[in-house]
Amino acid sequence: MSYTADLKTRRENAVATGVGTRGIYAERAQNSELWDVDGKRFIDFAAGIAVNNAGHRHPKLMEAVAKQCEVFTHTCFHVAPYESYIRLAERLNSLTPGDFKKKTMLVTTGAEAVENAIKMARAFTGRSGVIAFSGAFHGRTLLGMALCGKVAPYKKSFGAMPPEIYHAAFPNEYHGITPEMSLAQLDLLFKSSIDPERVAAIVIEAVQGEGGFNIADFDFLRKLRQIADDHGILLIADEVQAGMARTGKMFAFEHAGVAADLVTMAKGLAGGFPLSAVTGRAEVVDAPPVGGIGGTYAGNPLAVAAANAMLDIIEDEGLCANAAKIGATIKDRLTAIAKRQGMEPIGDVRGLGAMIAFELVKNRETREPDTALTAAIVTQAEHRGLIILPCGTRGNVIRLLPPLNTSDAIVHEALDVLETSIEAAMTQIQI
Numbered sequence: 088m089s090y091t092a093d094l095k096t097r098r099e100n101a102v103a104t105g106v107g108t109r110g111i112y113a114e115r116a117q118n119s120e121l122w123d124v125d126g127k128r129f130i131d132f133a134a135g136i137a138v139n140n141a142g143h144r145h146p147k148l149m150e151a152v153a154k155q156c157e158v159f160t161h162t163c164f165h166v167a168p169y170e171s172y173i174r175l176a177e178r179l180n181s182l183t184p185g186d187f188k189k190k191t192m193l194v195t196t197g198a199e200a201v202e203n204a205i206k207m208a209r210a211f212t213g214r215s216g217v218i219a220f221s222g223a224f225h226g227r228t229l230l231g232m233a234l235c236g237k238v239a240p241y242k243k244s245f246g247a248m249p250p251e252i253y254h255a256a257f258p259n260e261y262h263g264i265t266p267e268m269s270l271a272q273l274d275l276l277f278k279s280s281i282d283p284e285r286v287a288a289i290v291i292e293a294v295q296g297e298g299g300f301n302i303a304d305f306d307f308l309r310k311l312r313q314i315a316d317d318h319g320i321l322l323i324a325d326e327v328q329a330g331m332a333r334t335g336k337m338f339a340f341e342h343a344g345v346a347a348d349l350v351t352m353a354k355g356l357a358g359g360f361p362l363s364a365v366t367g368r369a370e371v372v373d374a375p376p377v378g379g380i381g382g383t384y385a386g387n388p389l390a391v392a393a394a395n396a397m398l399d400i401i402e403d404e405g406l407c408a409n410a411a412k413i414g415a416t417i418k419d420r421l422t423a424i425a426k427r428q429g430m431e432p433i434g435d436v437r438g439l440g441a442m443i444a445f446e447l448v449k450n451r452e453t454r455e456p457d458t459a460l461t462a463a464i465v466t467q468a469e470h471r472g473l474i475i476l477p478c479g480t481r482g483n484v485i486r487l488l489p490p491l492n493t494s495d496a497i498v499h500e501a502l503d504v505l506e507t508s509i510e511a512a513m514t515q516i517q518i
Contacts, residue, residue: 090124107240111474116143119493121474130501133474134488137296137328137442140355141400142490148358151396152389164193164386172386175394179366182337182398185346190372193364193386197327197353198226200363201290203380204349205230207365208288208321211374216286218276218320220257220269222298222480225290225325234290236298237480253281257291259301261435261446262454266307273314283318288349293339296328299479300437300444300486305343312345321348321371327363328442331355332401332491335411335440342439358397362390406491410440413498417443417487420502424509432460432513444486446479456483463512473504 094112102108114124119142121129134140141148155171164172176191183189194200209215219225223236233248235241236257242248255276258269277283293308295301315322324347329339333355340347349367356362361384365372400406418436421443425433434448447457447464461483468475478486487505489498 094124109469109474111469118142118144119490119497127472129469129472129474130497130504131474132487132489132501133476134490135359136354136476137333137488138354139359140331140333140406140491141358141397141404142492143359145358145396145400145492147396147400148360148393151392152360155389155392160389161384161387163383165381165383169388169391171388171391171395175364175386175391175398176366178395178398179352179364183346183350183366184338184341185348185368187346188369189366190369191364191366192372192380193362193391194382195361195363195384195387195390196226197325197351197363198228198231199382199385200327200351200353200365201225201234201323201325202228202230204290204323204351204365204367205288206380207349207367207371207374208323210376210379211371212287212319212321214285214287216251216253216281218253218255218273218281218286218289220255220291220295222257222259222295222301223254223290223292223325224295224297225327251281251285257295257298257301258304258307260304261301261437266304266310269307270310270314273311277318283320286318286320288321288323289315290323290325292325292327292329293343294329294334294439294442296486297478299446299481299484300442302437302439303343305345308340308343308345312347315348323347323349323351325351327351327353329439331397332406332410333440333442333488335407335414337401337407339439356397357390357394358400360387360390360393362387362394404492407440409491410442413489413491413493414438414441414443416495416498417441417489417502420506421445424506429513430509432457433509438487441489441491442486444478444484447483447485456481457516458482460512460516461485463515464509467508467511467515468505471504471508473501473508475505 112124121131180189219234221236225234233252255273258266324340353363421436435446449455449457
């Protein structure tokens with residue numbers, strides 16, 4: 088029996104079934120490569136779900152964390168604060184879009200960041216309603232899953248959701264939802280379900296993550312900003328997956344030239360260490376009472392050290408430009424594959440920067456989702472040593488999230504493996 092098989096058995100006996108896992112048990116990783124416990128090499132095009140934007144174990148990250156370990160690992164910022172937290176807040180205040188005074192709080196997970204942003208919005212406006220979008224993913228906590236625009240598996244079996252959470256259709260022209268239709272539905276929501284004067288915030292991803300890498304039309308985002316301003320509603324940009332250079336800019340909202348009132352960050356922020364942040368208008372961030380936000384592990388010193396190093400890496404190594412270059416290579420190759428004779432199941436190729444996805448359909452005219460083929464491609468790729476992830480509300484999208492410093496050679500190797508895996512999966516399904 089392989090060590091992987093042994094760990095699979097132990098995992099089934101010891102770990103909660105609801106914690107979904109893949110069949111790869113990691114032993115070590117470096118940059119864009121990972122080796123499992125049986126010594127098999129994988130090219131990692133998941134990057135811990137857009138976390139390891141500078142690859143696994145970047146030397147500058149490792150050095151920063153090691154230095155922090157030499158002085159202290161935890162004091163709780165509420166008890167004994169430290170300069171590195173303040174410095175990171177100052178840097179995020181400067182980096183996020185918007186020509187206004189900003190402040191920042193640090194927490195641990197993306198869901199925590201979103202929940203704290205909602206708390207700030209409610210405290211500042213005195214309102215309680217929140218609007219999110221179909222296909223959205225904002226976390227697995229009770230409020231987070233209420234904001235999600237996907238039932239299975241995030242809301243299934245968990246009972247009633249928190250009140251005053253509403254959803255509008257996310258613009259998705261591939262599936263016939265134009266930006267105008269989405270805005271019309273939002274207007275109908277204001278007329279039929281909730282008075283806009285009761286809405287505290289609108290929360291949206293400029294590029295949906297779990298929802299299928301759907302890109303919000305830039306003009307739509309600008310109009311959403313205007314609607315929020317017209318009704319005194321705060322706009323929250325969820326940059327948890329799309330932020331930190333992933334889309335070719337530091338934040339995905341920058342593509343539209345839109346400044347949100349609050350920005351939530353996590354994943355790539357600390358390059359593999361658990362950290363998240365809410366940055367936004369100072370008066371909004373300051374609205375909750377003292378002690379109303381925070382947490383025991385919020386802004387952990389090791390993660391903060393990694394985040395400060397990560398911001399240096401993004402700037403010094405040009406990761407925004409790298410993301411655009413890598414993404415263009417991937418998108419061009421996928422588009423060429425989709426145009427080949429017999430590749431009709433690839434219905435759409437889309438993405439910004441190095442946040443690229445392709446959607447699998449049974450028929451390009453009807454666009455019926457092909458979930459079986461999607462799963463087969465992921466399995467075939469894994470068998471050949473490439474880690475990729477499915478996503479989408481219909482489970483028929485494959486997303487590619489390479490580290491932003493992946494070499495050209497590895498990018499091309501991964502794309503060769505992916506093309507072979509697509510062909511093998513199509514043969515498998517046809518049989």
